[in-house]
Amino acid sequence: MINNYDEAVAYIHSRSVWKKTPTFARITALLAALDNPQEKIKTVHITGTNGKGSTTAFLRNILQSNGLTVGTFTSPFITKFNERISLDGVMLSDEAILKLVQKIEPIVAELDEKLADGGPTEFEVITAMMFYYFATNPVDIVLVEVGIGGTWDSTNVITPLLSIITSVGMDHMHVLGNTLAEIADQKAGIIKPGVPVIYGGSVTDEAGKVIAEVAAKQASLLYTFDNLEIKLAKANYQWQEKFSWQLGDAELLSTMKPRKLPDTVISLLGEHQVANASLAILAYYYLASQHVVAFDVATLRAALFATTWPARFERLNDEPLVVIDGAHNVPAVTQLATLLQDHFATLDTIHVIFAALADKQFIEMAELLVAVPNVKLHATEFAGPGKRDIADEDLLAERFGDQIDTYETWPIALATVLDDLGDNDMILLTGSLYFVSEVRAYFKSLAN
Known part of the structure; x- marks a missing residue:
């Protein structure tokens, strides 16, 4: 019997993380025993290599600001496990998590005995918890993030109102494939027959061609x-982005007015966040056209501006300036490097304290950061999640020589950098969401 919250979370993490053969047998059996809660909720399904969390945050804030109650399912968590299942931006209570596990654990135990390859995995258990919670605690809509890929993800048992593919890049290649086309095919697996899909790219790019083909097959x-005109503008404040957004096709969502949103401002930095916000706006326009949510431009603008998302170029301290960013793969670090050059080229030195997982392309990630003219790179390690290995900073030292400093732990790196920090410098900690989660928890504990 699971008696308290700590035991509940320990039970969840005790489940196997991965099984070799892709199948829906485990998740469908578990959901069937729960009376198929996934069929009782309205959803938007969101996948993509990067941008899922920020797009979800923008869309949640827009829908909530327009009066809807909004559930979200996201991963990984930044500070506390409960964040993965949230209602109107507030994570579930410890008591709610405990009750969910107490409901599901006996069913999982039965499936452990019944199924040939064992019962549900960790992510399947969490997915079932989410579906059951929102079916028994009704909300207007649930924004469901895919865990990995799409086709075989345990969330891919829903028929949503709308599907969103934020981006396609090289990540999780050991699972999804070694080319953009292969990865795009996995992401496109969430496209359901007759359900509209939004893609944050063009039908002419490598991934877009695959997604367009799957969408056509699914009608x-x-x-x-390609349907939008998005133009960047100079923001009035360094920590903001400004852009204009316009429906470029007169026949696209023809009942929706206005067609153009000039001088739109967001508080999340980077061109990639403009793209994420643009996806959320388009999703909002579509949902409003289907009378799922009321439409109001002033509310939309206010919601976009107010949207925040932890560990996405988040300021933890102003003096000295300390920032964290969860750039954890090559596409994300590419976006981060562009952001640094666009917004912080006038700083004397950007001290990047970098720690990544060993199964990422950490050499390529470091190369992108070293190429930024005012970056000084400091490689280190962190505790890491479960049994996953951390990138060895000594390998980075061999590759980059005196372009990089190495430290055994990130607190040592941070303390050393702070001792030699100039007035016009910044400290940026990045490389893994798990790493910046650890850093964020440390800074928040200091603040408290």
Whole structure:
């Protein structure tokens, strides 16, 4: 018997993380025993290599600001496990998590005995918890993030109102494939027959061609950035982005007015966040056209501006300036390097304290950061999740020589950098969401 919250979370993490053969047998058996809660909720399904969390945050804030109650399912968590299942931006209580595990654990135990390859995995258990919670605690809509890929993800048992593919890049290649086309095919697996899909790219790019082909086979309307006109503008404040957004096709969502949103401002930095916000706006326009949510431009603008998302170029301290960013793969670090050059080229030195997982392309990630003219790279390690290995900073030292300093732990790196920090410098900690989660928890504990 699971008696308290700590035991509940320990039980969840005790489940196997991965099984070799892709199948829906475990998750469908578990959900069937729970009376198929996934069929009782309205959902938007969101996948993508990067941008899922930020796009979800923008869309949640827009829908909530327009009066809807909004559930979200996201991963990984940044500070506490409960964040993965949230209602109107507030994570579930410890008591709610405990009750969910107490409900599901006996069913999982039965499936452990019944199924040939064992019962549900950790992510399947969490997915079932989410579906059951929102079915028994009704909300207007649930934004469901895919865990990995799409086709065989345990969330892919829903028929949503709308599907969103934020981006396609090289990550999780050991699971999804070694080319953009292969990875795109996995992401496109969430496209359901007749359900519209939004893709944060073009039908002419490598991934877009695959997504367009799958959408056509599923008779699903496909909206892409080809349908939009997005123009960046100079923001009035360094920590903001400004852009104009316009529906470029007169026949696209023809009942929706206005067609253009000039001088739109967001508080999340980077061109990639403009793209994420643009996806959320398009999703909002579509849902409003289907009368799922009321439409109001002033509310939309306010919601976009107010949206925040932890560990996405988040300031933890102003003097000295300390920032964290969860850039954890090559596409994300590419976006981060562009952000640094666009917004912080006038700083004397950006001290990047970098720690990554060993199964990522950490050499390529470091190369992108070293190439930024005012970056000084400091490689280190962190505790890491479960049994996953951390990238060895000595390998980075061999590759980059005196371009990089190495430290056994990130607190040592941080203390050393702080001792030699100039007035016009910044400290940026990045490389893994798990790493910046650890850093964020440390800074928040100091603040408290």
